[in-house]
């Protein structure tokens with residue numbers, strides 16, 4: 585299992601980052617590798633993001649040194665959303681079957697976590713997000729149809745999209761983790777424009793369902809000091825709590841968002857007027 589540790593950056597320091605430095609701190613360019621679990625440990629709210637892509641054999645989620653525990657979920661909770669072929673997650677011997685766009689919540693205290701693909705030729709890709717947790721909540725398997733479905737945006741502003749809230753207080757209990765999926769309609773390319781910040785929570789995005797030759801311009805930074813990174817399919821970004829997080833693709837795409845921090849309120853956002861961005 586590979587673990588990459590990312591430290592937190594002060595917004596004043598980020599103003600001076602060049603492209604490579606921005607990407608080193610905030611881009612996770614290699615989330616999925618066949619037959620491996622890869623993790624990135626962010627010091628923003630100690631969120632861990634990563635990918636588990638099992639092939640022939642099951643992959644076991646063990647506790648890396650960064651966690652400082654005997655087992656990965658000793659003091660953590662986990663969301664796993666499948667963006668690949670069919671697969672299953674085994675939690676202490678109980679199997680949960682996940683098709684593409686299904687999400688599993690796993691609470692604090694689960695010990696033995698394994699990931700399997702149904703067909704190694706069309707492997708499952710489990711996108712993982714984990715945050716510290718203070719109490720156990722039951723495991724919940726959610727299909728996209730069981731998520732809370734909201735629609736936002738318009739074709740005229742190229743931001744017509746569906747938001748599916750999976751790990752959200754009205755759908756599934758968690759300690760601090762929230763997680764969901766946003767899918768843009770063909771012809772719509774903008775997510776979260778007008779953009780927002782929420783200093784109470786950090787956020788991470790996994791961009792996917794993007795053609796290999798297309799890219800997403802991901803905007804970040806303080807609202808009056810915006811920067812951008814070019815993102816390819818199945819790459820993730822870490823968004824500090826003080827940063828905008830907004831993207832424009834050269835084509836439509838989907839992304840998984842996840843947040844952690846002082847509240848689980850999706851609507852607790854400070855909106856930034858487009859005219860105020862710099």
Ligand SMILES: O=C(O)C(=O)C[C@H](O)C(=O)CO
Nearest residue numbers: 745747766775776777841850
């Ligand atoms: O398309 C969107 O807008 C989103 O998906 C917004 C993110 O979920 C977000 O930034 C939540 O704070």
Ligand SMILES: [Zn+2]
Nearest residue numbers: 780782787829
């Ligand atoms: Zn946000």
